[in-house]
Amino acid sequence: MTVRTTRLSALSRASLVGVLAAIAVPVSPANANKDPVTPQQLQAYEEAFMEQVKIGDLLFHGDPATAKQMNVVLSNTGMACAMCHPFASDTHPQAFPKFQVSMNKFATLRDMINWCIEKPNQGEKIDPDSDAMKALEAYITWSNAGSVLVPGKY
Amino acid sequence: MSDLERERREIAAALQQPGVSPDPSLRLTRRIFLHKSCILGAATVGQTFGWWPLLNTIDVAYAAEEPFKFAWISDTHLYQKSVNTRFVEKITRAAKEVQAMNPPADFLIFGGDIAQLGKPEELELGVEILKEVKAPQHFIPGEHDWYLDMGAKWGQLFGQPHWTFDHKGVRFVGLDTVSRGPDYWTARKMSPEERMDHMADLDGSVAGPWAGVGRDQLDWLEKTLADWDKSRPVVIFTHNPLYEYYPPWNFWVRDWREVQAVLQPYANVTNIHGHVHQVLYNEIGTMRSIGMLATAWPWPYAPEGVPKLTVPMIRADPGDFYDGVGWSDISMKNDRIENEYIMWGRKQVFVQSAPDSSLSQPEVLRPRIADRIGPY
Numbered sequence: 001m002t003v004r005t006t007r008l009s010a011l012s013r014a015s016l017v018g019v020l021a022a023i024a025v026p027v028s029p030a031n032a033n034k035d036p037v038t039p040q041q042l043q044a045y046e047e048a049f050m051e052q053v054k055i056g057d058l059l060f061h062g063d064p065a066t067a068k069q070m071n072v073v074l075s076n077t078g079m080a081c082a083m084c085h086p087f088a089s090d091t092h093p094q095a096f097p098k099f100q101v102s103m104n105k106f107a108t109l110r111d112m113i114n115w116c117i118e119k120p121n122q123g124e125k126i127d128p129d130s131d132a133m134k135a136l137e138a139y140i141t142w143s144n145a146g147s148v149l150v151p152g153k154y
Numbered sequence: 155m156s157d158l159e160r161e162r163r164e165i166a167a168a169l170q171q172p173g174v175s176p177d178p179s180l181r182l183t184r185r186i187f188l189h190k191s192c193i194l195g196a197a198t199v200g201q202t203f204g205w206w207p208l209l210n211t212i213d214v215a216y217a218a219e220e221p222f223k224f225a226w227i228s229d230t231h232l233y234q235k236s237v238n239t240r241f242v243e244k245i246t247r248a249a250k251e252v253q254a255m256n257p258p259a260d261f262l263i264f265g266g267d268i269a270q271l272g273k274p275e276e277l278e279l280g281v282e283i284l285k286e287v288k289a290p291q292h293f294i295p296g297e298h299d300w301y302l303d304m305g306a307k308w309g310q311l312f313g314q315p316h317w318t319f320d321h322k323g324v325r326f327v328g329l330d331t332v333s334r335g336p337d338y339w340t341a342r343k344m345s346p347e348e349r350m351d352h353m354a355d356l357d358g359s360v361a362g363p364w365a366g367v368g369r370d371q372l373d374w375l376e377k378t379l380a381d382w383d384k385s386r387p388v389v390i391f392t393h394n395p396l397y398e399y400y401p402p403w404n405f406w407v408r409d410w411r412e413v414q415a416v417l418q419p420y421a422n423v424t425n426i427h428g429h430v431h432q433v434l435y436n437e438i439g440t441m442r443s444i445g446m447l448a449t450a451w452p453w454p455y456a457p458e459g460v461p462k463l464t465v466p467m468i469r470a471d472p473g474d475f476y477d478g479v480g481w482s483d484i485s486m487k488n489d490r491i492e493n494e495y496i497m498w499g500r501k502q503v504f505v506q507s508a509p510d511s512s513l514s515q516p517e518v519l520r521p522r523i524a525d526r527i528g529p530y
Contacts, residue, residue: 050523053523053524054523054524054527055524057522057523057524057525058524058527061355061358061522061524061525077237077238077240078233078237078238078270079238079451082355082356082357083356083451084451084452084453084454084472085454086356086357086403086453086454087357087402087457087519087520087521087522088519089454089456089457089517089519090454090512090517092515092517095515102471102472102473116472119472119473120472120473120475142520143519143520144517144518144519144520145518145520146518146519146520147516147517147518147519148516150515153515154509
């Protein structure tokens with residue numbers, strides 16, 4: 001386990017949620033006259049996504065402060081996801097869902113993430129709908145954003 | 155065409171001139187088998203699968219005075235036993251198998267990254283386990299061994315990080331490709347542990363292009379080789395490959411052009427390197443280069459830059475801790491140097507059809523984004 005003391009102070013989640021809520025008010029169902037998306041809205045949506053990508057990046061690279069903050073134990077062997085998957089390579093998010101041989105079942109990317117946490121990393125499986133899982137998924141898919149979708153490919 | 159691609163083409167044009175290649179006596183032998191199904195596979199994945207060895211060996215010809223063997227182990231990435239017993243089990247297995255070689259190895263090369271975080275107890279654990287091997291041992295450093303205390307403990311245990319010796323008609327050289335990284339820690343006021351952590355991430359961007367040989371060591375290499383017959387074999391051990399494969403993961407040395415300039419007069423040069431944790435083969439100028447397996451875990455091939463001459467290793471099963479990893483049994487006999495990858499649990503090391511290779515699924519990847527967030 002790496003022992004980086006990186007903080008997530010730069011990723012102020014509370015403030016971002018506030019910004020999104022403020023933007024959302026004018027386009028709520030109460031207002032039937034919807035407006036085209038604004039550059040400010042696009043920026044806010046992008047920031048909301050990239051915040052999760054950064055959290056996922058830190059979890060993926062075994063940052064202990066982030067794991068503690070998210071209340072997850074992704075590894076008990078010193079292994080981090082990135083040790084086998086630099087740049088999230090060889091994770092193949094573009095191929096899921098697919099029949100995953102190592103699990104002997106039709107699996108999603110989230111299933112695969114939990115398999116890696118439990119088997120190679122010998123960590124503790126996380127809730128498939130948890131914030132940590134969504135952040136890991138965001139980082140992996142963002143890293144592979146240029147790859148072509150090939151669902152089902154071995 | 156990108157700047158990188160243009161630069162690579164210019165370099166290739168300079169170094170791969172017609173008729174310039176490793177000495178003809180160094181040609182791969184024809185222990186190669188073209189499987190019909192493989193030919194079909196090659197049609198789908200292009201030039202990557204140019205040839206298909208039947209045996210998991212690479213044979214290189216040259217004139218040794220008498221047959222002998224040596225062994226290579228590297229990239230054991232040991233934590234303390236209390237953190238990870240699996241890595242301990244694997245280096246222990248490699249050491250026992252090297253000791254059991256028959257005929258025995260004349261010496262063992264340890265190719266760097268004995269430790270994961272450079273801690274004295276990790277380095278000492280490796281030394282203790284490798285005592286199983288009774289033959290002489292020669293060590294070169296990896297970046298994981300170095301950046302906690304800048305090589306202090308490593309030097310205490312293993313001495314000079316570069317060295318040379320002659321053995322039965324071959325000149326062997328060990329080079330340090332890790333210690334000359336640019337200073338990324340002082341201005342950011344990093345602790346030794348923080349410095350080591352950034353170095354320990356293969357895909358980190360903070361440590362930058364740390365792999366290099368350095369002018370001082372190149373001068374030493376030039377002097378070391380000056381009295382050597384230019385037609386006689388030279389084997390150079392390094393942690394990083396002595397050519398440009400994939401700089402973002404330091405699958406290179408940044409001054410590889412200068413290295414090639416020093417080696418160019420020598421016709422029989424073989425570079426054996428670690429760091430990449432994968433089967434790898436390349437030729438550049440008069441030098442051939444062979445990548446070795448780790449014992450700890452396999453790396454995937456980089457998304458670009460894999461040498462066309464490389465026959466990829468088989469896609470490892472992540473559920474089998476002994477798959478995709480191992481050590482090398484290297485023979486010098488009948489005027490040949492033969493590298494046999496001992497990949498545990500696999501009779502067939504090389505891919506036999508396109509789906510067996512991770513390269514059959516092209517990836518377009520982005521570099522990290524969060525490793526520059528921090529208290530610096």
